[in-house]
Amino acid sequence: MKIPRYVVIAAAVVVLVGGAAAGYVAWKQYEASQLPAGIVGINGRVEATQVDIATKIAGRVIEIVPHEGDIVSPGEVVALIDTSETMAQLHEGQAAAALARQTVATRQASVASDEAQLQFANEEMQRTAALVAKGWSTHEVYDQRTQQLNSADAALKAAKSQVDEAQASVKTADAKVEELQAVIDDSTIKSPVRGRVQYRLVEPG
Structure with a gap:
């Protein structure tokens, strides 16, 4: 409201x-x-x-x-001014802020996982490149490893972007809580x- x-x-x-x-x-x-x-x-x-x-x-x-x-x-x-409605909104805002912080933690975990996937994909590509140079693997396999590396890199960038969005949501939620608390404080004259x-x-x- x-x-x-x-x-x-x-x-x-x-x-x-x-x-x-x-x-x-x-x-x-x-x-x-x-x-x-x-x-x-x-x-x-x-x-x-x-x-x-x-x-x-x-x-x-x-x-x-x-x-x-x-x-x-x-x-x-x-x-004293009635704050029952504002108090309910404050509780909702506090819950939203807590949820936003949980989302940040989840997004950061995704970033860590995607970083590991990127590192693994990079190592796989390097190994395949060495095998191709020796004639023990095909260029087709090398192309697959390259594609996997690019996909892992894109996934990591997306995960980092989601972390930034989640952190922005935390700031917005905290600002809302601060605003509602100020209204409650001003209700005591x-x-x-x-x-x-x-x-x-x-x-x-």
């Missing part, structure tokens, strides 16, 4: 990070009748940075961990900062 393309969807939560007080802060004491002794009031402005926490992938939200007003820390999980949750813009489901 085709993996959904990475897209930016609505933010899951909005976190406000408290900032330092900015500007001039004027201190003024309230009237005694309004505040108890030892309590003072201040006038000023507090700035905050709003951080929208969103996901890079499309999916069904299965859990929003913090509630509005909760404090979250850097790296704390704030939302974490807070990048410490702050208070202001809004939950997405709810589970």
